[in-house]
Amino acid sequence: MTSERIYSRIAGTGSYLPEKVLTNDDLAKFVDTSDEWIASRTGIRERHVAAEGETTSDLSVHAATRAMEAAGVSAADLDLIIxxxxxxxxxxxxxxxxxxxxxxxxxxGAFDVNAACSGFLYALSIGDKFIRSGDAKTVLVVGAETLTRMVDWSERTTAVLFGDGAGAVVLKADSExxxxxxxxxxxxxxxxxxxNPVGVSAGFRDDQPNAGVRIQMAGSDVFKYAVKALDSVVEETLEANGLDRHDIDWLIPHQANLRIIEATAKRLDMSMDRVIVTVDKHGNTSSGSVPLALDEAVRSGRVQRGQLLLLEAFGGGFTWGSALLRY
Structure with missing residues (x-):
């Protein structure tokens, strides 16, 4: 007698964005940039910025509550929060x-995962393993960031990229x-x-004593590595499941840069009509990026039950990853 196989199914999604919106034109008032310069290089038009005193857990509460409502679960039902x-x-x-x-x-149980922009996919993978092992039946997975707290607003190569936000999913054990x-x-x-070269154990780097808590990035190098890494993980994912790229209904990528998204879609031979893009409205929200895009796609009616979704992300570390799921 064989036991029934257990899967983790996304039972509900939720997201939250801070009220304050910072457009490219707003940025141009205090940074040497313009809407045309930012949009042509990144695809970003605006981003949301957390209010003073508004924290990552504040954003998480809103996104988590909406996901739980969508899934029809209460706090008492949760076995794990990541x-x-x-x-x-x-x-x-x-x-x-x-x-x-x-x-x-x-x-x-409750714990954080720090994998930069890949954080949600790392957390999702862990939640999936807990459910598959039988150690949990209902898992809340959140990706949330207040990245604008780490931005040097005088550095236009990074200041224009990042935004704040949170997304969440509820995973439930299912035979489907x-x-x-x-x-x-x-x-x-x-x-x-x-x-970000600042930490508790390492403190400040000796050669950058005034660096502060801010993001540092070699943009062109990151772009090149990201495209190659995402190509590789997409191929790995398809091969592991015996699927062809044309079997994918929707690509839901990390929203860092429109050019990276387009490069991945081209690799999959996918029309951009089958790619969820929110980078223009959200900017790069790091761990919040993929679940924010997923929730928007679900609530807009584009993503439907039974469709095959490919989620992928790349971030500092470097870290990268993917998840293939039947929604």
């Missing part, structure tokens, strides 16, 4: 613990097909191409 973030409220306790308390989900596979990778040797 938050992907690189901008936690405080060093400890984790943002997931802060979120747990605010949701009233006392007693379940859900997440088919996840694939995670990293290359820590490339850390200085995209990083």
């Amino acid at each position: 938050v992907g973030t690189t901008t936690p409220d405080i060093i400890f306790p984790s943002t997931a613990c802060l979120l747990q308390a605010r949701l009233g989900a006392n007693g379940c 097909t859900g997440i088919l596979s996840t694939h995670l990778h990293a290359d820590g040797a490339k850390k200085e191409l995209l990083w």
Whole structure:
């Protein structure tokens, strides 16, 4: 007698964006840039910025509540909470613990995952493994960031890119097909191409004593590496599932740069009509990017139950990953 196979299925999605919107024209008032310069290089037109005192856990609460409502679950139903973030409220306790308390989900496991822009996919993969192993039946997975707190507003190459936001999904154990596979990778040797060189143990780098908590990036190098890495993980994902690229109904990519998104779509021979794009309205929200795009696609009616979705992301570390799922 064989036991029934368990899958983790996305039962509900949710998202939240801060009220304040910063357009490219707004940025041009205090940074040497323009709407044309930003849009032509990144595809970004505007981004949301957290209000003073508004934290990553604040954004997470809104996104999580909406996902739970969509899934029809309560705080008492949650077995595990995982938050992907690189901008936690405080060093400890984790943002997931802060979120747990605010949701009233006392007693379940809760922890953060820091994989920069790949954080949500790393967290999703972990949640999937907990459900497949039978250790959890209902898992809340959140990707949330207040990246604008790490932006040097005088540095136009990074100031124009980032925004704040949060997205969430509720995973539930199911006998019906859900997440088919996840694939995670990293290359820590490339850390200085995209990083924040400040920490608790390392402190400030000796050669950059005044760096502060801000994002540093070698844009062209990151672009080249990202395109190659995402090509590779897309191929890996399709091969692992015995699928052809034309089997994919929707590509839901990390929203960092429209040119990277277009390059991945071209590799898949996909029309941009089958790609979810929110980078123009959200900017790069790091861990929040993929779940924000997924929630928008679901709530707009574009993504339908039964469709095959490919999620992918690339971020500092370097980290990158993918998830293939039947929604």
